[in-house]
Every structure is written in C-alpha cells, then in structure tokens.
Amino acid sequence: MVSHSFAIIAFLASGLLFDQLSAAKPGRFGQMARHPHRIAEQMMNLPKLEHRATASSQYRFLNSDTERYLVHSLPEVNFDIGEMYSGLVPIDPNNESRALFFIFQPTIGSPVDEITIWMNGGPGCTSLEGFFQENGRFTWMKGTLKPVENPYSWVNLTNMLWVDQPVGTGYSIGKPTATSQEETAQDFIQFFKNFQTTFGIKKFKIYVTGESYAGRYVPYISAAMLDAKDPDYYDLKGALLYDPCIGQYDYAQQEATTFPFVQQNANLFNFNQSFMEQLESLHTSCGYEEFLGKYLVFPAADVQPPKSFNSTTQASCGVFGMAKTAAYNLNPCFDVYEITSMCPMAWDVMGLISSAAKSTTYFDRSDVKEALHAPNINWRACAILSVFVGGSAGPEGEGDVSANPIEHVLPQVIEATNRVLISNADYDMIIITNGTLLAIQNMTWNGKLGFETIPNKPVNIGIPDLVYANMSQANNKTRFVGQGIMGIQHCERGLMWAETFQSGHMQPEYQPRVAYRHLEWLLGRTEEI
Numbered sequence: 001m002v003s004h005s006f007a008i009i010a011f012l013a014s015g016l017l018f019d020q021l022s023a024a025k026p027g028r029f030g031q032m033a034r035h036p037h038r039i040a041e042q043m044m045n046l047p048k049l050e051h052r053a054t055a056s057s058q059y060r061f062l063n064s065d066t067e068r069y070l071v072h073s074l075p076e077v078n079f080d081i082g083e084m085y086s087g088l089v090p091i092d093p094n095n096e097s098r099a100l101f102f103i104f105q106p107t108i109g110s111p112v113d114e115i116t117i118w119m120n121g122g123p124g125c126t127s128l129e130g131f132f133q134e135n136g137r138f139t140w141m142k143g144t145l146k147p148v149e150n151p152y153s154w155v156n157l158t159n160m161l162w163v164d165q166p167v168g169t170g171y172s173i174g175k176p177t178a179t180s181q182e183e184t185a186q187d188f189i190q191f192f193k194n195f196q197t198t199f200g201i202k203k204f205k206i207y208v209t210g211e212s213y214a215g216r217y218v219p220y221i222s223a224a225m226l227d228a229k230d231p232d233y234y235d236l237k238g239a240l241l242y243d244p245c246i247g248q249y250d251y252a253q254q255e256a257t258t259f260p261f262v263q264q265n266a267n268l269f270n271f272n273q274s275f276m277e278q279l280e281s282l283h284t285s286c287g288y289e290e291f292l293g294k295y296l297v298f299p300a301a302d303v304q305p306p307k308s309f310n311s312t313t314q315a316s317c318g319v320f321g322m323a324k325t326a327a328y329n330l331n332p333c334f335d336v337y338e339i340t341s342m343c344p345m346a347w348d349v350m351g352l353i354s355s356a357a358k359s360t361t362y363f364d365r366s367d368v369k370e371a372l373h374a375p376n377i378n379w380r381a382c383a384i385l386s387v388f389v390g391g392s393a394g395p396e397g398e399g400d401v402s403a404n405p406i407e408h409v410l411p412q413v414i415e416a417t418n419r420v421l422i423s424n425a426d427y428d429m430i431i432i433t434n435g436t437l438l439a440i441q442n443m444t445w446n447g448k449l450g451f452e453t454i455p456n457k458p459v460n461i462g463i464p465d466l467v468y469a470n471m472s473q474a475n476n477k478t479r480f481v482g483q484g485i486m487g488i489q490h491c492e493r494g495l496m497w498a499e500t501f502q503s504g505h506m507q508p509e510y511q512p513r514v515a516y517r518h519l520e521w522l523l524g525r526t527e528e529i
C-alpha cells in the first residue's frame with residue numbers, strides 16, 4: 001500500500017524561468033519565452049566536480065574476484081564514473097538461483113572502512129531509485145534531460161551500497177517465498193557476507209539506511225546483524241530511516257493525522273469549506289482527535305492501545321482516502337508523495353509503473369543492463385508480483401506478517417548503537433510527519449517510553465547551493481550562504497528525530513543538503529544536524 005505509485009513533479013525548469021530571463025528586462029508581468037532546453041543544458045554543463053584522478057590500477061576494491069563487477073561506463077552518463085561495481089551476488093554461495101543485485105561505489109572522499117547500505121521500499125521497489133534519483137554520485141531527476149553529477153552525493157562521505165531486495169525486486173533474481181521480515185533479513189545478511197568476502201571487506205563499520213517500506217527492512221536487517229554476533233561482517237554502528245513505516249502506519253501515520261495535515265497545508269489542497277467541515281467532523285467522531293490529544297504528547301502519556309484501520313469495515317472513517325481522492329479531483333497531478341506537485345507531470349527515466357508520463361525506462365535498456373552486469377530480465381521500478389507471499393496478512397496488509405518495528409527490533413537497534421535517525425518530510429502525505437512522531441511516542445527504548453520533551457531545535461543548513469545558483473539571478477545574491485532553517489531536530493537516548501521542511505517523501509531527492517547533514521550525523525562526523 002505504501003507502494004511507490006507515480007511520482008509527479010512540476011517541470012523542474014518552470015520556477016527558474018522568470019529569474020533566468022528577467023535579466024533581459026521584458027515587461028515585468030509579461031509572458032516569458034520558455035527555454036526549458038537552455039535550463040536543462042545549463043544543468044548539464046555544470047563544471048565537473050574535482051575528482052581524485054585515480055587510475056583503475058589504484059582502485060581500492062579491484063581484485064580478481066571483483067573485476068567482473070567493475071562498471072566501465074554507463075549509457076548517457078558522459079563523464080568518468082570512477083570506481084564502481086555492480087551485479088548479482090547469490091544469497092547462498094553454492095546456489096546461484098537466488099541472488100540480490102547491488103551497486104557499490106566507494107567514497108570519492110578520504111577512504112573509510114565503512115559501508116552504508118541504502119534500500120528503497122514498496123515493498124518491491126528498486127533501490128536504484130535511490131542510486132539514480134536521490135543520493136547517488138550522478139542523478140537523473142524527473143523532468144530533466146540527462147544525468148548530472150550530484151554534488152550532495154553520499155559517496156562524498158562514505159562507501160555506498162544500493163541493494164535490490166528482497167528477492168523479486170528490481171534486477172534481483174529468484175522466486176519470492178517469504179512471509180516475514182525475519183526471512184528476508186536472513187537472505188540479506190547472507191548476501192551481504194558473500195558480498196564482503198568477494199570484495200575483500202572485513203571489520204568495516206556498517207550503517208543501514210532506507211526510506212518508506214524500508215522503515216521495516218532497515219530495523220529488521222539491522223537486528224539480524226546484531227543477532228548474528230559476527231563483528232567481522234556485521235559491526236552495525238547505526239541506522240537511518242526516512243518517512244518510514246515503523247508503527248501501525250494506516251492508523252497512526254495516515255488516518256489519525258490526515259485532517260490536521262490537510263488543515264496545516266490548506267493552501268495546497270484548496271478544499272472547499274463544506275468538505276473541510278466534513279473532514280473535521282470525522283476527525284472528531286472517528287476518535288482521531290481524542291487519540292492525538294491523548295497520545296501525541298511529551299512526555300509520552302501511556303502505551304497506545306492496538307489500532308488498525310480496515311478500509312472495508314471502517315470505510316466511513318477513511319479520511320485519508322477521502323482527502324486523497326478530493327485532492328486528485330482538484331489537481332489531477334496531485335502526488336501523495338509530494339503534495340506541492342502540479343501539472344504537467346514530468347517524464348521519469350525510472351518509468352515508474354503507473355506513471356501517465358511514461359518514457360523509455362533507463363534500467364530496462366539492454367545497453368544499461370549490459371553495462372551494469374545485470375540479468376536480462378524485464379525490469380520494473382516496482383515489482384508487479386508481491387515480494388512477500390502472505391497475501392494480505394500482516395500489520396500493513398502486505399503479506400509480511402512481522403510485527404511493527406516499534407515493538408521490538410527498532411528499540412533493539414537503538415539500544416545497541418545509540419545512533420539511529422528517524423526523519424519525516426513535511427510535504428509527504430503517504431507517511432505523515434506527526435504520524436511518525438506518534439509512532440515514536442509508542443516505542444520504549446533505553447528504559448523509557450517515547451520522547452520526554454517536544455522537538456524544537458532548528459536544523460540550520462549551512463551547505464551552499466551547488467547546483468542552481470548560477471541559473472537564477474535571484475539566487476545570485478545568496479549563492480555562497482547556506483540554506484537556512486530547514487527542519488527540527490531532537491535527540492534522546494540514542495534516537496535522533498528530524499523533521500524536514502519543504503520536502504516530499506524522497507528526502508535526498510527533494511532536500512539533498514538536509515539529507516547530507518543527516519548522513520554526517522549518522523556516520524558520527526557531527527553530534528548535531
């Protein structure tokens with residue numbers, strides 16, 4: 001249900017046109033000529049980032065076992081991609097029939113003995129979305145002409161590993177058989193040990209990160225690493241979860257928090273007064289208002305009673321669905337992952353399955369598959385067949401019966417590492433910020449329930465704009481200063497909470513500078529964001 005449906009963003013260039021062209025001084029309110037190509041070309045012509053000029057003979061992880069994974073170049077990526085590997089690594093080294101697909105890029109900064117794993121959600125959506133549109137070295141964003149170098153890439157700081165998992169996702173091969181996170185986590189850690197053996201990696205610090213339904217993958221995989229008690233391969237040091245499915249998401253992270261969310265973003269929804277009144281009265285009569293009043297408090301009041309939302313039996317209290325449907329009526333290009341989106345829909349090189357603006361899907365191209373040592377299978381951003389086979393069982397109705405992470409595995413991971421970051425974006429409606437906070441207030445870790453004090457410390461981003469500054473006259477004045485207050489942070493007992501302003505669900509895509517700071521915190525390079 002948290003499947004990544006079509007993501008739709010307003011054409012990238014539109015907001016820049018006025019700034020760009022106003023230098024020519026047409027009438028202040030005149031119709032501007034549109035030059036999307038000029039903007040796009042300018043983006044592509046950004047000066048190349050400085051690389052350590054590294055001959056392949058100096059590649060850190062190149063050996064006779066990894067040579068077959070080395071990626072020499074990628075179609076459309078017109079610059080030196082540096083040291084990068086990809087391909088399939090089997091889960092069981094003696095049986096190649098089930099294997100996970102990875103992309104591995106060592107850091108372009110100072111070498112570090114650590115690996116940061118990234119996973120997207122779905123369940124069943126490819127982690128190459130993260131690689132190619134969020135935190136990778138080069139990104140090809142929706143609506144843009146070509147891939148460009150990403151100056152906020154996580155490879156600036158750490159060795160990055162993107163993995164298509166569980167079996168059935170992206171380029172990974174094998175028949176899905178799992179009905180729980182415990183099973184897929186075992187598959188993952190076996191794959192991961194084989195990966196490290198192949199690459200000659202041992203005793204590295206491990207960080208596990210991801211977004212959305214990976215809010216379940218990340219803590220379960222992290223917990224499996226802790227339980228394995230093998231620090232040579234699973235020396236887990238921390239975890240990061242973006243807009244994660246950690247609690248009873250349909251109730252806490254959607255229904256209960258929908259009306260206040262709509263109210264707070266009233267200008268974007270533009271609902272009429274009678275509809276707002278209808279939502280508000282359901283918010284009260286369905287008990288959501290009372291639930292929030294009682295449990296979204298600091299310190300936490302009490303353990304919350306079990307709650308779930310059944311869209312059949314509780315249809316009349318489905319405020320989330322009602323609001324979403326009404327939003328699409330008013331704005332056909334509404335995007336539940338990023339509520340500021342307006343028409344037109346931008347084309348997307350990832351070819352997300354239900355996208356109305358379908359285009360040639362990059363990872364389904366045969367030259368791309370060849371370059372990446374990927375299997376020649378019909379590639380989709382999100383699997384059509386379920387990657388968990390338990391039908392509609394489980395707390396999220398996804399055929400995955402494992403308990404919500406707040407109940408056990410997430411506390412375990414926080415207590416073992418004291419370095420876990422949970423973050424939610426404010427323009428995300430599929431997982432609502434206050435809903436995630438509500439889920440945290442129902443979690444007991446390091447001896448206490450929830451946060452004791454209300455989050456209120458600002459996140460001040462000092463990283464300058466490294467992409468758009470020169471394309472916009474208005475930005476010119478502020479080119480070299482930071483971004484400003486972009487969120488709220490709050491840390492208690494090893495758990496860092498970070499609310500992110502002006503961001504959709506995919507935080508490294510929408511707010512890459514904020515995500516960069518999150519990563520610095522995760523890696524222990526800073527004690528505050």
Ligand SMILES: *[C@@H]1O[C@H](CO)[C@@H](O)[C@H](O)[C@H]1NC(C)=O
Pocket residue numbers: 095096097098
């Ligand atoms: C490999 O695994 C598959 C799927 O689990 C199984 O059907 C097959 O028999 C296995 N092959 C060998 C040689 O063990």
Ligand SMILES: *[C@@H]1O[C@H](CO)[C@@H](O)[C@H](O)[C@H]1NC(C)=O
Pocket residue numbers: 049050051151152153156463466516
């Ligand atoms: C990332 O590394 C590149 C290449 O060294 C550099 O140009 C860029 O400024 C770095 N980004 C950040 C946010 O430090």
Ligand SMILES: *[C@@H]1O[C@H](CO)[C@@H](O)[C@H](O)[C@H]1NC(C)=O
Pocket residue numbers: 260261264296434
């Ligand atoms: C989120 O919860 C806080 C604390 O209860 C409240 O002040 C804020 O208005 C809520 N925001 C939204 C969007 O509901």
Ligand SMILES: *[C@@H]1O[C@H](CO)[C@@H](O)[C@H](O)[C@H]1NC(C)=O
Pocket residue numbers: 247248251252303304305306307406407442
């Ligand atoms: C709150 O946590 C308790 C204990 O883990 C769990 O039984 C209950 O279902 C949770 N309630 C919600 C609304 O998540």
Ligand SMILES: *[C@@H]1O[C@H](CO)[C@@H](O)[C@H](O)[C@H]1NC(C)=O
Pocket residue numbers: 310311312313392397
């Ligand atoms: C919702 O309730 C209906 C009717 O009781 C039941 O058949 C269905 O399995 C329930 N759905 C979920 C996801 O629990």
Ligand SMILES: *[C@@H]1O[C@H](CO)[C@@H](O)[C@H](O)[C@H]1NC(C)=O
Pocket residue numbers: 271272274275326329
């Ligand atoms: C108000 O909005 C609701 C939901 O979109 C719609 O069904 C209704 O027709 C609207 N009422 C008026 C008077 O436009």
Ligand SMILES: *[C@@H]1O[C@H](CO)[C@@H](O)[C@H](O)[C@H]1NC(C)=O
Pocket residue numbers: 046047466470
């Ligand atoms: C932006 O413009 C400045 C001044 O003209 C120039 O030094 C710099 O290299 C440009 N940066 C980019 C990213 O184009």
Ligand SMILES: *[C@@H]1O[C@H](CO)[C@@H](O)[C@H](O)[C@H]1NC(C)=O
Pocket residue numbers: 023473476477
């Ligand atoms: C941008 O700023 C630079 C340095 O302050 C200045 O020389 C230049 O004229 C400005 N460009 C525009 C288009 O305003």
